[in-house]
Amino acid sequence: MTFTGTATPGRRDGGPVGAQRIVFADGDPLAAELLAGELGQRLESLGSFEFHSQAPTSNEEFIDRIKDADGILLGWHLPLEVLRSAPKLKVVSFTGTGAANFVDLGVASERGIAVTNTPGYADQTVAEHALALTLATIKQLHTDRAVREGKWETATTSRDLADVTVGVVGLGGIGRRFVELLLALGIRVQCWNRDRPGAPNAPRGAIAVPLEELMATSDVVSLHLGLNEQTRGMIGSDLLQCMRPSSALVNTARAELIERAALLDALDSGRIASAALDVFHEEPLAADDPLLQHANVLVTPHIGSLTKGATRRVLEIAVENIEAFFDGVPRNLVS
Structure with a gap:
């Protein structure tokens, strides 16, 4: 399932910005529930927001989902081939703390892509x-x-x-x-x-x-x-x-x-x-x-941080990171 939303581009303070395409390419049903309301609307206000509630089944599908994205929320691993195949990508907002284990920070830096994480959420x-x-x-x-x-x-x-x-x-x-x-x-x-x-x-x-x-x-x-x-x-x-x-x-x-x-x-x-x-x-x-x-x-199957409350907090911080980046005041940068 995917849902997309579009809105008139604008900043939260009312100032103009260019339309940014934001994509969450590897979400899950709980994230879909939590982003269906105010959090998703905040991303839509940047230009457009597209959400996928299932992880891509191949690098090709991943590339297709984010090839025109200006910013992405990342739930898990970002393959190097995918990272190199997103020419417009400016920011990766990782929904966790160990971004360096899931994104090649060196390649991201070389391509001028900011990477953020979500400290303290869990x-x-x-x-x-x-x-x-x-x-x-x-x-x-x-x-x-x-x-x-x-x-x-x-x-x-x-x-x-x-x-x-x-x-x-x-x-x-x-x-x-x-x-x-x-x-x-x-x-x-x-x-x-x-x-x-x-x-x-x-x-x-x-x-x-x-x-x-x-x-x-x-x-x-x-x-x-x-x-x-x-x-x-x-x-x-x-x-x-x-x-x-x-x-x-x-x-x-x-x-x-x-x-x-x-x-x-x-x-x-x-x-x-x-x-x-x-x-x-x-x-x-x-x-x-x-x-x-x-x-x-x-x-236990790696569920230590998988509560609804922690998922809400990680998404709140990840969305704030996207907003801050496009407001020109990036936060929680790891690259």
């Missing part, structure tokens, strides 16, 4: 999902699988929250909010921040420790780092070897922070007790993926 939402996964590991909710298989195993290592230490790796917006939620539940929290290892910005009540110490002394380790060349694969065999055999690893950030082979080895060998994951190196996760062979691995 801090609370993802922190809540990380909390849910953390509590699930502490309370051994993976035993649901055994019960469904007819096994009533009451010997458990479930623990009281007051007896648990959670290590938080990364103190961006999500990490900080996650720490606050943990502290509110009476959980002991220790943290490490890559840019400022002493974690001077840690919420009051959290303890800053070196990364190796955090890995070695936490019952649950939760990752909250952005992905870049410095963090890619940083959780490898060396750090996993530091963890307790009774500990769990939670990841709602980026799968590539962890060396996949090292994680599988840690689970296979009993080096760590369990994992709870919302992100994966290949998505969707294959039905025969080795991770699924572990009864003590909890998985």
Whole structure:
């Protein structure tokens, strides 16, 4: 399904602008619902707005959708071939934070295309999902699988929250909010921040420790780092070897922070007790993926930020980024 809208070109302050063609080429039904009202009208007021509620099935279809676009909202990956085949494109408004992982920023810069992102839109939402996964590991909710298989195993290592230490790796917006939620539940929290290892910005009540110490002394380790060349694969065999055999690893950030082979080895060998994951190196996760062979691995299908409230917030910021760019005051630029 697609819908298009046109309106007399104009600025929100009443001043004249050229007609801009805005396209959301890879939307979804929830985005369609949220953009059908005032947000979509704001994009239409720039000239015209076209929305597609399904991702393109090929690069050719993607190119056809945005070939005449001045600006696009981007839900997911923008293939390099598509980026190079949009001669009028001036701005890409990415609906997320990790734009560099989905858009070639170097090529965009070479072609004079601005790329923006939407910081902070899901801090609370993802922190809540990380909390849910953390509590699930502490309370051994993976035993649901055994019960469904007819096994009533009451010997458990479930623990009281007051007896648990959670290590938080990364103190961006999500990490900080996650720490606050943990502290509110009476959980002991220790943290490490890559840019400022002493974690001077840690919420009051959290303890800053070196990364190796955090890995070695936490019952649950939760990752909250952005992905870049410095963090890619940083959780490898060396750090996993530091963890307790009774500990769990939670990841709602980026799968590539962890060396996949090292994680599988840690689970296979009993080096760590369990994992709870919302992100994966290949998505969707294959039905025969080795991770699924572990009864003590909890998985969710990359839904940590997929609430209606977070989707509304990300679209509001993405629309504001488009408006600001064509008003001559770009914001949230990453390229």
